Amino acid sequence: MSGPTAAQGDARSLDTVGRVLADLPPAPAVWCWGLRKRYRRQVAVDGVSFTVGRGEVVGLLGPNGAGKTSVIKILLGLVRPDAGDVSLLGQPAGDPRSRTRVGYLPELFRYQPWLTATEVLALHVRLSGIAVSTEEQRECLATVGLADRAGDRVGGFSKGMQQRLGLAVALVARPDLVVLDEPTSALDPIGRADVRDLLLSLKDRQVAVLLNSHLIGEVERVCDRVVILDKGQVAASGTLEELLGGHELRMRLDGVDAQAEARLAATGRLTRSGNVFTIALPADPGAATVPDLIADLVDLGVRVHAVEPARTSLEERLLAILRARPDEERR
């Protein structure tokens, strides 16, 4: 019996390569490495590298002028970096194949004032080249709270309403990655809460999000991971758990004698301020740790007035990271 011909062998190996590639996890939504950008004498981005996984929500934080918008513009192919590489959804930045799958809300948004909200959205659907039914477009306007103003000209919109329209533009073509540069800067508290819900629904649908926001509480509530930029560099990055550390337990107690204090200290690192005792809980405290502790304290005659979970806020951590950076690391 004769073996496979060379052509059959080649076809089989191509088949195997195809299967191996199909089994590989998809490329990250954002991958960037060694990004640098200088505007005349001003270094805006100084060696920035990070990734956003598929379906991951990543917050980009940092003080004014840290380089957040510059990084976003480089990622989207709107600014040419002096050095570094970018790939979006597995394609080089600026490649039309990835652009159609990316939604973007710029920091400074302005839409054609003579068009209605419906017309602006339809225009962006046409530009995206993705088929989105009129019904879906209408739903998208409703999602951002503009159902009642769909037929009104954008020229008469408030800033917050224009920002809502910008969100609709970013979301309408069913993107796999959404980049939002300060999406709530013009929104009232209800609008901010709406955006928070919107981000959570994107997360449920496995849409990756890169979110630049000064509203740290917002970032803390919705983001899986955070990248902190300072003076054009990544000052810190990680999951909230990694950046904020473990959980703490704060208790207001009376009648704590030496024995009770030893019991408290046996649970985790103990600090005391008057009658407020704070314990840094171990990384993975068992479900019984806190109830057992309280039961033992009561047995020891301690009066327990309050027990509440506590954790360093992202805002406190961000300030600590930025203040701890030595000047030589800052350009």
Ligand SMILES: Nc1ncnc2c1ncn2[C@@H]1O[C@H](COP(=O)(O)OP(=O)(O)OP(=O)(O)O)[C@@H](O)[C@H]1O
């Ligand atoms: N087109 C430009 N020409 C000159 N300098 C620029 C330009 N764009 C940004 N810069 C400078 O680059 C640095 C980073 O700016 P960038 O807008 O990226 O910061 P940011 O972190 O987004 O700030 P903010 O939080 O205030 O929006 C700043 O010093 C800024 O002045």
